[in-house]
Amino acid sequence: MGIEHSSKDAGRESTTVAPAAESMRAVVQHRYGPASALEPAEVAIPTPGRGEVLVRVGAASVHPGDHFVMTGRPYVLRLVFGLRRPRRMIPGTDLAGVVTAVGTDVTTLRPGDEVFGWTGTGALAEYAVVPADHLVPVPDGLSLAEDAAVPTSGMTALQALRDIAKVSPGDRVLITGASGGVGSFAVQIAKSLGAEVTGVCSTGNAELVRSLGADHVVDYTTTDFTRGDRRYDVILDNVESHPLADVRRVLTPTGTMIPNSGHGGRWIGPLGRILRARMLSAFTRQRLKPFTSLGKRDDLLVLADLLAAGRLAPAIERTYPLDDAAEALRHVASGHARGKVVVVI
Structure with missing residues (x-):
């Protein structure tokens, strides 16, 4: 890690503990398709905006929704995620890790905080930008893999x-x-x-x-x-x-x-x-009553309380390294995953 500094990039400001390198390892997707469409790559570390933080990802879980977005099927999903190719290059939603930079409007988190939550910019990477209100502190006694399994x-x-x-x-x-x-x-x-x-x-x-x-x-x-x-x-x-x-x-x-x-x-x-x-x-x-679940910080706090009280415990079947994230998504797509599947980064 480097020293703390303030950065400004096209109107995006943050207070940060600089990563040791300017690039990161991530799983990327340039087209819709099966898990073979995913490939490990080196990409630029993103910069958080005013209401965002940069998280060094310790673990990210995958679920059927990630598979639907990866394949672009059913096709109706492409109206949201990109008609011809995914708008989001890095897949994954749920994560847990350590805050390394915060935008200038963020007052609830600071570098060094351990957090878990969800992001719309891709979680299967060494770093991810996350809106601050999509994160809560991790409960005591749980691993980052367990935290990432929850959101x-x-x-x-x-x-x-x-x-x-x-x-x-x-x-x-x-x-x-x-x-x-x-x-x-x-x-x-x-x-x-x-x-x-x-x-x-x-x-x-x-x-x-x-x-x-x-x-x-x-x-x-x-x-x-x-x-x-x-x-x-x-x-x-x-x-x-x-x-x-x-x-x-x-x-x-x-x-x-x-x-x-x-x-x-x-x-x-x-x-x-x-x-x-x-x-x-x-x-x-x-x-x-069919319904669509929505990410809500208050609900994530409720889950964190249940985890802390021992009334809720993630059931994790398997963990995979980042370069094997495609295998993790294949397993979820099989419909036979036992509990949660987590990618440890």
Whole structure:
């Protein structure tokens, strides 16, 4: 590290502890495609703007959303991320690391702070520029890999169960894909909200889901939960392995179902399932509530408190070095990731 100084670049000002080099290692993508479209490269270290900080990334997690952006499918995503090629050269969203520079308008963070959060400029790199309000201090006792596993998946689970379904003590909650990224957080958050939790997963992941706090585990390789007698107040469907009509069969008459998945076609992806759910909801007392999670600093602070209190723990299946980030995304794309997949930098 160098000395502290102030820099100004095209109207961008920051107070910084200068990196030892002007370039950094990153994973870059110049075209849409499979994981083979990613390649390690040396690129310039970015400069934070007024409300931003520069983070030396210690770890970054990947999730299905990163895969969708990488491939540019469904094609509707390209309206946001670039029609012919990705606007963002470096993939990745969730990260944890150490602040090395802060913009002049940043008062909540300073160089040396350990933080975790999310960025829109790419996390799979040695350094990333992040808006200051997208970061919170890391909880004591966790590694940067554990911190990086939390933001998107944790906020999705929290917002689905607390805000959309409004889970309350005693509710019966069923979570499909309970051993996955969102599912593993959802089991724990539902328990923290006082629910009776049933997790659906494969045989090999049953013990993991029990260890996360699930009261009941359904092995989908031997049992079809939609054919059982049990009824649920809330169903968080992270898998889309059954038609909406079948899932509704085990929902209470006034229960809430959240379809947090959907593959669909190459053009609109899960939008068809989302539209069907919204239309059905108009004709039934059951609430079918697809939603899009949003990054919120207040919610990240809630998750940090749960982590600090030991009521939430990231389940990490594998870690990869930065140069193997493509393999990490391939594994996530397989649909069989067990908990979170993290790239350690």
